[in-house]
Amino acid sequence: MRSAQSEVVRARWVLPIAEPPVEDGFVEIDNGRIVSVGPWTERGTLDRTVTNLGDAVLMPGLVNAHTHLELSWMAGRVPPKSAMDEWIRELMTVRRIGHEGGPEAISKAAVDAAIAMVESGTVLVGDISNTLITPGLIAASGLRGVVFHELIGFAATDPERIVREAGHRLEEHRTLPLELGVVAHAPYSVSADLIGAIARAPRTTPLAIHLGESAEEMEFIATGQGPIRRTLEHLGVWNDAWPVPGCDPAEYVDRLGYLQPGTLVVHGVHFGPAAIGRLKDRGAVLVSCPRSNRWVGSGAPPLAAYYRAGVPVAFGTDSLASAPTLNLFDELAEARRIAPEVPASLLVDSATRRGAVALGLGAEYGTIEPGKRAALIAVRLRGPSGRFGETDVPASAETSVEEYLVSGNVRAPQDVRLIRPR
Ligand SMILES: [Zn+2]
Numbered sequence: 001m002r003s004a005q006s007e008v009v010r011a012r013w014v015l016p017i018a019e020p021p022v023e024d025g026f027v028e029i030d031n032g033r034i035v036s037v038g039p040w041t042e043r044g045t046l047d048r049t050v051t052n053l054g055d056a057v058l059m060p061g062l063v064n065a066h067t068h069l070e071l072s073w074m075a076g077r078v079p080p081k082s083a084m085d086e087w088i089r090e091l092m093t094v095r096r097i098g099h100e101g102g103p104e105a106i107s108k109a110a111v112d113a114a115i116a117m118v119e120s121g122t123v124l125v126g127d128i129s130n131t132l133i134t135p136g137l138i139a140a141s142g143l144r145g146v147v148f149h150e151l152i153g154f155a156a157t158d159p160e161r162i163v164r165e166a167g168h169r170l171e172e173h174r175t176l177p178l179e180l181g182v183v184a185h186a187p188y189s190v191s192a193d194l195i196g197a198i199a200r201a202p203r204t205t206p207l208a209i210h211l212g213e214s215a216e217e218m219e220f221i222a223t224g225q226g227p228i229r230r231t232l233e234h235l236g237v238w239n240d241a242w243p244v245p246g247c248d249p250a251e252y253v254d255r256l257g258y259l260q261p262g263t264l265v266v267h268g269v270h271f272g273p274a275a276i277g278r279l280k281d282r283g284a285v286l287v288s289c290p291r292s293n294r295w296v297g298s299g300a301p302p303l304a305a306y307y308r309a310g311v312p313v314a315f316g317t318d319s320l321a322s323a324p325t326l327n328l329f330d331e332l333a334e335a336r337r338i339a340p341e342v343p344a345s346l347l348v349d350s351a352t353r354r355g356a357v358a359l360g361l362g363a364e365y366g367t368i369e370p371g372k373r374a375a376l377i378a379v380r381l382r383g384p385s386g387r388f389g390e391t392d393v394p395a396s397a398e399t400s401v402e403e404y405l406v407s408g409n410v411r412a413p414q415d416v417r418l419i420r421p422r
Helices: 069-074 084-097 104-120 134-141 159-171 193-201 215-223 227-235 249-255 273-282 290-295 303-309 328-338 344-360 397-405
Strands: 009-012 022-030 031-038 049-052 054-062 061-069 121-131 143-153 179-186 206-210 264-267 285-288 313-315 375-381 416-419
Touching: 009 375, 022 179, 022 344, 049 054, 049 084, 049 143, 054 179, 054 290, 054 344, 054 397, 061 264, 061 313, 061 328, 061 344, 069 134, 084 159, 084 215, 084 227, 104 121, 104 416, 134 143, 143 159, 159 193, 179 193, 206 249, 206 285, 215 227, 227 303, 249 273, 273 303, 285 303, 285 344, 290 328, 303 313, 313 328, 313 344
Parallel strands: 009 049, 009 054, 061 121, 121 143, 143 179, 179 206, 206 264, 264 285, 285 313
Antiparallel strands: 009 022, 022 031, 054 375, 375 416
16 A cells, blocks of 8 residues: 655644544655554554644645636626626626736736735636636646636527537637536626536536526516616627526526536525525535625525535635636635635545535545645744644634634645645
């Protein structure tokens, strides 16, 4: 099982995720894989290189299950709004005008953002891409995960051909160490026929869709009216043949076959018990991005209700157009703020194991268990003075180490380190 090159990493806390936190724990790594994990006192007679991280938490790298790296150049260009349709109109204007530095500047911003993600402890990403400029730069940054090639088209004709062509565009990226799939943007920007065609197409990744994000979307799917209807008309893509669903967006895309086991439902801000129950029944996953929801003026997701209903929850940051950072620890702090009743251990579980499973990569990532990849991070614990190594925090496992991680204490890049096996 282990070679002479295996190494041992020791830390004040080890978070296997699959088991409760271990105080003064160790992880043995060999050839990039986890061999064993447990309390330091049970390390046996390991005659291995030992790295002692001291006052740190050793844990699986984080999973950012929803971002749009290709929009990174928009950081700070689309200010927060009080209603989502205003925010989207401004985003579309900024995108149409483009970056004064051209495609190079857009790529550079995406590269910088991917590097910042790695430096804040993210190892897996679910990245949404319309343009497909991101797969190569994601792979080069060291991130792994899924690139979702997202289609938009409310007036689309010949949906089967559109899906086929999107699949062909992915071919040139197949040599990268990433998973690739075709998905729909949202129920108000993609025609019913195209959503159905995407749902039916063969794939190796989960489906994803922005759903239940705003009050305007709820109104549009229920009645065919409101600000979204006016925007579609203004853009010249309103389709009179579009059958008004007359229900909530979850029921609508379910009718189209899109709510499948593992479908990533991104946002779900405006869903009540019926839609949440439908997600649970279909085996869908909620990907929550609460800072983005606040930024675009769509409100706060009912996170606790999803956890109570047993819907798997993962977290994403969304793009730098609607979030100040791509640091998932910052997202967890917002989740903690809006859902104080959800145990910190569940929030951390969502940001690691649940996220990895959501991206279809749970067999390799998300927990510290023998056989999995050693895609681990160390988070330094900061004492009340703000200095490292003040050993009075955290005091006990449940109330402290996980609570510490979700309470806005973790600053990146200074507090986070990637564990790179030798
Ligand atoms: Zn998004």
